[in-house]
Amino acid sequence: MDTNQRTEQEDIASPKRTNDLLKKHSLVLKKSLGQNFLVDPNILHKIVSSADLDVNKGVLEIGPGVGALTQQLAKKAGKVVAIEIDQRLLPLLTETLAGYAHASVIHGDILKVDLQALFQEQFKDFAQVSVVANLPYYITTPIIMKLLEEKLPLEYIVVMIQKEVASRMSAKPGGKEYGSLSIAVQYYCEPEVVTIVPKTVFIPQPNVDSAVIRLKVRQKPAVEVEDEAFFFEVVQASFVQRRKTIYNNLAVRYFTKETKGQLEAILLEAGIDPVRRGETLSMEEYARLSSCLSKALGRA
Numbered sequence: 001m002d003t004n005q006r007t008e009q010e011d012i013a014s015p016k017r018t019n020d021l022l023k024k025h026s027l028v029l030k031k032s033l034g035q036n037f038l039v040d041p042n043i044l045h046k047i048v049s050s051a052d053l054d055v056n057k058g059v060l061e062i063g064p065g066v067g068a069l070t071q072q073l074a075k076k077a078g079k080v081v082a083i084e085i086d087q088r089l090l091p092l093l094t095e096t097l098a099g100y101a102h103a104s105v106i107h108g109d110i111l112k113v114d115l116q117a118l119f120q121e122q123f124k125d126f127a128q129v130s131v132v133a134n135l136p137y138y139i140t141t142p143i144i145m146k147l148l149e150e151k152l153p154l155e156y157i158v159v160m161i162q163k164e165v166a167s168r169m170s171a172k173p174g175g176k177e178y179g180s181l182s183i184a185v186q187y188y189c190e191p192e193v194v195t196i197v198p199k200t201v202f203i204p205q206p207n208v209d210s211a212v213i214r215l216k217v218r219q220k221p222a223v224e225v226e227d228e229a230f231f232f233e234v235v236q237a238s239f240v241q242r243r244k245t246i247y248n249n250l251a252v253r254y255f256t257k258e259t260k261g262q263l264e265a266i267l268l269e270a271g272i273d274p275v276r277r278g279e280t281l282s283m284e285e286y287a288r289l290s291s292c293l294s295k296a297l298g299r300a
Contacts, residue, residue: 012068012096021066021092038067038134038160043212044072049216050194051130051158053077060118062133062143064112065089067096073132074100085109110143130156137162137206141181144169148188148217157189157215166211167192173282180236183283187222189215196287215292223287227271230299231257231290238278238286246289247274248279254297266296 012021031189038044047069053059055074064070064082073080080103084093093105098263106113110204123129131154135143140161147157161169164177170191197210202250225231237253238246247267251260267274272281281289 007261012066012071021096036134036202036204036206038068038197038201039203040197041107043160043197043201044069046162046195047070047132047134047158047212048072048076050212051132051156053130056126056128057155058123058129060123060129062131063136064093064105065134067093069132069134070097071100072107074103079123080104081106081118082274083108083110083113111139111146111179115146115152119152120173128155129247130154130158132156132158134160137165137208140165144215145184148185154217158194158212159215160197160210160212161208161209163196166213167217169213174280176222176279179242180232180239184232184234184266185215186283189217191215223283225287225290227290227294227299230294231287234293235278235286238281242277242279244277245275246272246278249278250293254293262296266292275298 015204025070026242032109051073053057053073053228055076055078057077057279059077059081061070061073061080061082064084067082068288070080070082070093080100082093082103082105084090084105084107087107090107097103106118119129129152131147140159144157144159147154165181168179168181169185171179171182182223191213194212194214197212199205199209221228222234230265238249240249240253247263250267252262255263264274267289270285270292272285272289
């Protein structure tokens with residue numbers, strides 16, 4: 001990488017610098033877009049170091065805001081592409097990223113962007129690409145699931161999210177935080193909570209604390225299933241009413257009063273006690289269960 005392309009700008013991860021930029025561009029942050037900008041350089045460095053970047057790797061950032069994280073990513077990665085939904089921020093980002101020719105901003109909604117096409121166009125020269133972002137809380141799960149379900153060639157997803165959501169994503173069977181989101185994320189990734197982030201290091205302050213979570217994307221899913229869509233459907237059905245047994249939840253979803261007698265045999269065939277609750281089942285047990293249920297229902 002040509003060092004001339006990396007004329008470093010003044011770091012903007014401070015309350016004063018961030019507020020000065022917003023004032024200069026006459027910007028009032030939109031609560032509806034979940035705009036909470038990180039102003040602690042130590043947390044930024046933890047996020048960037050967790051992504052294990054170098055000049056041979058690319059980065060997709062979602063919601064760059066004023067560009068504080070984008071700047072730090074551009075100092076490490078070979079290419080940074082940031083997607084920003086708020087058009088008002090584009091002139092500001094042009095200013096803060098002026099010293100980084102290998103960093104670019106695309107105006108768009110991440111949930112509507114054709115990510116396969118974007119990766120082909122922007123990252124065709126990079127064997128390893130990661131997503132690094134401070135995500136808006138209100139659409140955290142849809143964004144992460146879109147990234148995972150599209151099976152993009154990702155190495156890591158390193159994101160700042162609500163602390164509670166990070167706990168759910170990394171939860172193990174048996175706890176109150178373990179649920180369908182835990183299984184969905186761990187099916188595709190190995191999650192690790194990097195650090196807890198207090199709400200005081202954002203402008204404006206959110207109502208809850210955050211966490212940085214690193215998702216190491218698996219080369220292949222954690223368990224082998226014949227029908228992914230049905231596997232996830234069974235998982236979700238098992239958590240509809242957490243206090244009910246796996247038998248009761250699945251009986252409501254897949255059987256009538258006349259046919260639900262079959263369910264006990266199906267559960268036992270999968271090696272699962274019908275009186276257990278969904279939160280106690282491992283991903284491997286859900287894989288067996290979805291296979292047995294699929295055959296019994298004639299879906300296999």
